Amino acid sequence: MNLIPLFVAIPLGVAFIIPMVSRKLKWAPDLLGNLTLACLTVMAFMTIGQTGIYHMGGWQTPLGIDLRLDGLTTLMLIAINVIGLAATIFSVQYMTRYTSKLRYYSLFLFMVAGMNGVVLTGDMFNLYVFLEIAAISSYALVAFGCEHEELEASFKYAILGSVASGFILIGVALIYGITGTLNMAQMAVKLSAAGPSKPLILAFALFICGFGLKSALVPFHAWLPDAHPSAPAPVSAMLSGVVIKALGIYVLVRLIFNVFGVTENFLMILRWLGLLSMVLGVFLAIGQWDMKRLFAYHSISQIGYIVIGFGLGTPLGIVGALFHMLNHSVFKSLLFLNAGAVEYATGTRDLKRLGGLNKSMPVTANTSLVASMSIAGIPPLNGFWSKLIIVLACAESGHYWLALAAVFVSLMTLASFLKVQKYAFFESAKSTLKKVGEVPILMRIAMLILAVLCVVMSFLVLTGLRTPFLIDAASRVLTTGVFNFP
Amino acid sequence: MIYSLCFILIAVGLYGVVVKKNVVKIVISVAIMEYGINLLLILIGYRQGGCAPILDKGMDLAAFTANSVDPLPQALVLTSIVISLGVLALLVSICIRLYERYGTFDITEMRKLRG
Numbered sequence: 001m002n003l004i005p006l007f008v009a010i011p012l013g014v015a016f017i018i019p020m021v022s023r024k025l026k027w028a029p030d031l032l033g034n035l036t037l038a039c040l041t042v043m044a045f046m047t048i049g050q051t052g053i054y055h056m057g058g059w060q061t062p063l064g065i066d067l068r069l070d071g072l073t074t075l076m077l078i079a080i081n082v083i084g085l086a087a088t089i090f091s092v093q094y095m096t097r098y099t100s101k102l103r104y105y106s107l108f109l110f111m112v113a114g115m116n117g118v119v120l121t122g123d124m125f126n127l128y129v130f131l132e133i134a135a136i137s138s139y140a141l142v143a144f145g146c147e148h149e150e151l152e153a154s155f156k157y158a159i160l161g162s163v164a165s166g167f168i169l170i171g172v173a174l175i176y177g178i179t180g181t182l183n184m185a186q187m188a189v190k191l192s193a194a195g196p197s198k199p200l201i202l203a204f205a206l207f208i209c210g211f212g213l214k215s216a217l218v219p220f221h222a223w224l225p226d227a228h229p230s231a232p233a234p235v236s237a238m239l240s241g242v243v244i245k246a247l248g249i250y251v252l253v254r255l256i257f258n259v260f261g262v263t264e265n266f267l268m269i270l271r272w273l274g275l276l277s278m279v280l281g282v283f284l285a286i287g288q289w290d291m292k293r294l295f296a297y298h299s300i301s302q303i304g305y306i307v308i309g310f311g312l313g314t315p316l317g318i319v320g321a322l323f324h325m326l327n328h329s330v331f332k333s334l335l336f337l338n339a340g341a342v343e344y345a346t347g348t349r350d351l352k353r354l355g356g357l358n359k360s361m362p363v364t365a366n367t368s369l370v371a372s373m374s375i376a377g378i379p380p381l382n383g384f385w386s387k388l389i390i391v392l393a394c395a396e397s398g399h400y401w402l403a404l405a406a407v408f409v410s411l412m413t414l415a416s417f418l419k420v421q422k423y424a425f426f427e428s429a430k431s432t433l434k435k436v437g438e439v440p441i442l443m444r445i446a447m448l449i450l451a452v453l454c455v456v457m458s459f460l461v462l463t464g465l466r467t468p469f470l471i472d473a474a475s476r477v478l479t480t481g482v483f484n485f486p
Numbered sequence: 487m488i489y490s491l492c493f494i495l496i497a498v499g500l501y502g503v504v505v506k507k508n509v510v511k512i513v514i515s516v517a518i519m520e521y522g523i524n525l526l527l528i529l530i531g532y533r534q535g536g537c538a539p540i541l542d543k544g545m546d547l548a549a550f551t552a553n554s555v556d557p558l559p560q561a562l563v564l565t566s567i568v569i570s571l572g573v574l575a576l577l578v579s580i581c582i583r584l585y586e587r588y589g590t591f592d593i594t595e596m597r598k599l600r601g
Contacts, residue, residue, distance in 0.1 A: 125562050132569045136576060143580055151584050152596045155509065158580065162516045162573050163503060169523050169566060170496070176559070177530040 003043055004054040004067045007077060007116040008130075011036055015109035022102040030092045033105035037085040037112070044077040048470065053122070061183060066122035071473025075322060076119040076250055078470070079329045082453070083241045084112050087234035090337050090446035093439075094233060094344060098144060104232075107144075110137040111238065115246040124172045124182045131168070131247055135161050135214070138243055142231045153230035157223045164213035164220075171206035174199050188259045200260075207255060208269060215248020217307065218276040221300050225284070228299065229292035233340020236292060240299045241333035245325055249303065253310050257478040262313055270311030275405060278304025282409050286416040291339045291349040291424065294416060295332065298375065301409060302328045308406065309390045314397050316466060318475040320389030323468060327382040327457060331374040334450035338368035341439045341447065342424060351420065356429025360436045363444045365425040367451040372421055374454045376414035382457040389465065492529060495522030508591045509584060513577045520570040524563045531556030 014036045022028040047069060054067040088108065095104055114134025121127045139161060143154030176182055178199055179190040191200070209220065216224035224244070228236045256266050281301030288294035306328065309321025341364045342357065343349045358365035374383040387410055394403035438444065463469040499522055502515025532555050539557035541550055581591070588596055 125565070129565060129569065132573070136569075136572055139573075139576055139580075143583070146583060148587050148596075151580055151587060155577070155580050155584060155596075158573070158577055159503060159512060159516060162570075162577070163500070163519070165569075165573075166496070166499075166516075166519050166523050170526060173523070173527045173530050173559070173562075182558070 002052070002054055003047060004052060004069050004120060005056070006043065007040065007120060008067075008113050010040060011109040011113035011116065015106045015113065018106045018109070019102050029102045029105040033088045033108065034085070034092065036109060037081060037088045040081040040112070040116070041078075041085045044074070044081045047074045047077060049473070050074070062181065062186065065126045066183060066185075067120045068122040069120065070477045071470075071475075072250075072254070072322075072477040073119050075326065075470055075474040076246055077116060079326055080112065080115050080119070080242045080246055083238060083329055083333045083450075084108075086333060086337070086446045086450050087237050089449070090237070090340065090443050091232075091234045092442045094340055094443060097344070098232065104141070104144065107137045107141050108235070108238075110134075111141065111243070115242060118246055119250060122184050124175065124184060124187065126182075127251065128165070128169055128172055131214075131251070132165055134243065134247055135165065138235075138239060141235045142227050142239075144232055144235065145230070149226075150230045153223075153226035157227040160213055160220075160223045164210045167206045167210035167213070171203040171210060174203040174206070178203075184254075184259050188261070191259065192261050196263075204260060204266070207252065208273075211248045211252040211255075212273065213248075215244045215252070215303060216277075216300055217248075217273045217303065218280050218300065219273075221277065221281070224300060225293055225296045228296035228336075229290060233292075233336055233343065236296075236340070237333035237336040240296065240336055241329040244299065244303060245306075245329060249306055249310075249325065253478065256310075267311050267313045270307050271399070271402065274304045274307030274309075274311050275402065276304070277301065278308065278409050279405060282412040282416070286412060286419070289351045291342065291351055291354075291420065292336065294351075294420065295335050295339060298413065298416070299328075299332055301413065302332065302375065304409075305387065305390055305406065308402060309393065312393050312397050312399065312402075314393055315475060315479050316389065316396060317393035318478050319466060319468065319471055320386055320393050322471045322474050323389060323460070324383075324386035326471065327374065327386045327454075330450055330453050330457065331371040331383060334367060334371040334447060334454065335375070337443070337447050337450065338364055338371065341443055344439050344443070345436050351423040353430065354424040355427040356425070357436065358425040359429065361438050363438060363447060367447040368425065369421065370451045370454050372417040376417045377410045378414075380458050382454055382460070385458060385461040488529060489526070492522055492526040495519075495525065498522075507593050509581050509593055510591055512593070513574065513581060516577065517570070517574055520566070524566055524570075527559045527563050527566065531559030 014032055018029050018032050050069060052069045056065040095101055111134050114130045117130030118127055118134060121130060139154055139158040142157055143150050175187060179187050181187055213220040228239050231239060256262060277300050281297050281304055285294050285297030285301060288297060306321045306325050309317045309324060339349055345361060374381040377384045377387045391403045391406050394406060460468045496519050499515045499519025503512055506512050506515060536555040537553050539554040585591060
């Protein structure tokens with residue numbers, strides 16, 4: 001049984017089934033949504049160590065659309081579906097505050113299907129289509145509350161997202177004009193034979209703008225701090241945790257390393273974008289008082305780390321970047337779920353009006369402590385190891401100032417998370433918050449799963465600093481360069 | 487030459503997105519940009535004086551492939567039109583909701599999000 005097409009087919013199918021059956025059965029959306037994600041998570045773990053290629057509709061490579069499975073795809077699939085599972089478990093009780101659960105789960109599954117498609121596909125135009133499936137459903141999910149802020153953020157996100165998709169489509173068109181094929185593997189072969197040309201450089205610039213907008217690198221980051229805090233908490237967790245990585249960073253890296261072929265200029269652009277995002281993101285974050293907005297700015301900053309790691313181009317840098325990508329998706333989604341839990345229990349996420357929650361909400365407080373220590377890079381948690389690898393890689397390849405900047409930003413991150421911990425959880429309780437209780441059981445379970453993952457993933461580094469489990473396979477896909485598949 | 491006209495159309499759309507204050511005009515600008523892109527896609531597959539890419543019974547295969555335009559971008563454009571229709575529908579419905587909430591289409595007056 002070939003698993004590859006099911007990653008797209010199952011969520012897409014269930015997304016259509018949910019609205020059909022849940023007129024009568026009120027519990028169906030919860031059950032189907034969670035079951036689907038659980039099933040996808042198990043499947044994602046089953047793909048470890050496998051590679052393969054699936055021809056959609058039986059058409060062979062130059063004619064049809066290929067779905068490819070390799071180490072990098074496996075890593076992304078695991079990240080997407082595990083975070084998705086935690087978010088749906090959290091949604092069961094959290095989303096009762098909103099009106100329509102069936103539409104929520106339907107859109108959520110479309111988003112998951114789109115992202116699974118993006119990481120699996122081996123065809124440029126198909127990639128664009130999946131990208132749009134995921135993007136359109138995420139615009140709708142950001143607007144889900146239909147209040148002033150949500151609509152405004154969603155409009156901004158949708159307009160910038162459409163412009164980004166437009167750029168990407170022009171890029172795809174130009175590359176098709178140069179190579180005459182849409183298959184990524186063939187494209188790579190033809191591009192390396194043709195060498196650099198002016199349309200290729202234009203296409204690359206368009207891809208940088210397009211995917212930079214999707215992943216909110218700094219000159220293109222304006223939509224993220226509005227869109228991510230406005231969405232419902234599980235959706236913010238998905239958006240910050242995996243959407244910006246699967247739609248932005250993953251595709252950019254795949255194109256640069258495996259299709260265009262690495263050159264020093266490309267890497268230099270990546271390093272500069274990464275440095276800008278890393279430093280500016282953290283400076284904008286530290287002044288925020290809205291909990292979710294602060295986390296959203298930190299996403300920009302941490303994306304900067306990931307991009308710098310890739311921009312070094314050395315094997316160690318790539319390992320660090322992939323490891324940090326995996327870690328960031330876990331601890332950032334956990335932080336957003338924490339913020340959601342705090343908002344659920346107290347009705348506010350303004351840090352000035354919170355305080356003393358570690359007594360009344362022990363699970364939320366402790367899981368958020370784990371996540372905060374992890375993102376700030378306190379040993380021995382996972383965030384420390386991946387940042388350490390990136391800093392080491394910077395120093396190893398002679399970029400000492402980048403290493404210094406990374407350490408400095410890490411300290412700033414620590415400072416801003418101390419602020420969150422102090423104001424939200426440790427300070428003496430405000431009189432308005434005396435009666436606050438812990439959130440319902442399923443929300444606690446979702447947060448605990450992610451907190452345990454944070455701790456467990458710290459041990460990945462024991463399998464080898466340069467070759468951690470899972471990440472090794474993924475980084476080899478990138479370092480071998482232009483791919484040649486059976 | 488004709489490519490540059492395409493890029494001008496895209497640039498007009500982009501200009502509208504950046505400069506216009508009215509949300510509906512911004513949506514229209516996005517649509518203009520997408521038309522420009524679709525036109526570019528079609529142009530990439532076009533061949534001067536080419537025939538339609540439909541293979542009939544009596545046709546010679548070699549002559550056909552030498553003369554017909556590339557059919558693939560046309561298929562891509564169909565897909566891309568459908569996608570832009572979806573985006574457009576969503577954007578317009580967000581505009582309607584925005585008007586319900588704020589009572590205006592002016593984007594400079596929608597400033598709940600700052601910082």
